[in-house]
Amino acid sequence: MGVTKSDLFTKEQNDLANVAKAFAHPARIAIIQYLLKSNACINGHLVVELGLAQATISQHLRALKDIGIIQGAIEGVSVSYCINPKRWEEVKNHFSNIFELYKNPNQQNCC
Amino acid sequence: MGVTKSDLFTKEQNDLANVAKAFAHPARIAIIQYLLKSNACINGHLVVELGLAQATISQHLRALKDIGIIQGAIEGVSVSYCINPKRWEEVKNHFSNIFELYKNPNQQNCC
DNA sequence: TAAATATATCGTAATATTGCAATATAATAG
DNA sequence: CTATTATATTGCAATATTACGATATATTTA
Numbered sequence: 001m002g003v004t005k006s007d008l009f010t011k012e013q014n015d016l017a018n019v020a021k022a023f024a025h026p027a028r029i030a031i032i033q034y035l036l037k038s039n040a041c042i043n044g045h046l047v048v049e050l051g052l053a054q055a056t057i058s059q060h061l062r063a064l065k066d067i068g069i070i071q072g073a074i075e076g077v078s079v080s081y082c083i084n085p086k087r088w089e090e091v092k093n094h095f096s097n098i099f100e101l102y103k104n105p106n107q108q109n110c111c
Numbered sequence: 112m113g114v115t116k117s118d119l120f121t122k123e124q125n126d127l128a129n130v131a132k133a134f135a136h137p138a139r140i141a142i143i144q145y146l147l148k149s150n151a152c153i154n155g156h157l158v159v160e161l162g163l164a165q166a167t168i169s170q171h172l173r174a175l176k177d178i179g180i181i182q183g184a185i186e187g188v189s190v191s192y193c194i195n196p197k198r199w200e201e202v203k204n205h206f207s208n209i210f211e212l213y214k215n216p217n218q219q220n221c222c
Numbered sequence: 223t224a225a226a227t228a229t230a231t232c233g234t235a236a237t238a239t240t241g242c243a244a245t246a247t248a249a250t251a252g
Numbered sequence: 253c254t255a256t257t258a259t260a261t262t263g264c265a266a267t268a269t270t271a272c273g274a275t276a277t278a279t280t281t282a
Binding site: 017032 | 120121125127131132135136137140144148162163196213
């Protein structure tokens with residue numbers, strides 16, 4: 001049918017999948033990178049930087065905000081976004097945990 | 112509309128987004144975890160383990176194989192999948208590079 | 223208050239993803 | 253060769269994502 005059967009999986013599996021989803025678009029990767037570089041970003045700047053429409057950028061910012069890795073503060077007429085340090089660390093650890101699980105020992109019963 | 116405008120972004124941004132896409136489904140997270148734990152997995156076992164149809168599991172395995180993080184070897188009538196160590200390391204570093212970029216220095220011009 | 227500036231949301235079209243039944247393909251056993 | 257067993261592919265329906273124009277909302281300036 002087209003609906004992810006979330007109920008078949010653990011909360012952790014669903015969470016990690018959702019976080020990965022936030023990274024699963026080049027525009028959002030670009031936004032994150034811009035943010036890491038400049039320590040702040042504004043919708044309007046990104047429109048120029050990325051070449052996508054204002055509404056589209058806003059949508060991507062919301063996706064990143066929804067999973068908590070960025071946060072925004074009103075700054076005059078515009079909104080300044082930045083990394084949420086706490087959540088960033090959390091997400092980083094989520095991924096680390098998975099990646100560190102693999103120890104390349106020997107090619108025993110492997111292909 | 113509705114198509115990701117890949118041409119607006121760098122190869123690196125598109126690559127990372129595609130890798131993230133592979134992680135962006137709880138079933139694929141579960142498959143990866145099962146693989147990390149057992150060092151090998153077989154479509155049929157996963158059907159029982161995850162509770163999804165055989166065709167669906169096969170589809171998810173293909174998605175993981177397409178981005179290279181798993182590989183399969185024919186083993187009698189079935190196919191044994193396992194982590195591709197080289198690619199795994201590569202993908203791990205992709206993510207590390209992004210996550211390590213953020214140094215939580217001070218809340219200066221941030222929100 | 224009205225105009226200007228900037229972001230968010232709505233509505234909609236195009237495309238992508240998810241899931242599964244049915245079927246095709248491949249390897250082994252008899 | 254035929255039946256069995258297991259995986260892959262196809263076709264289709266349901267839902268999700270992406271993108272953008274139009275519009276709503278919010279803040280500042282005149």
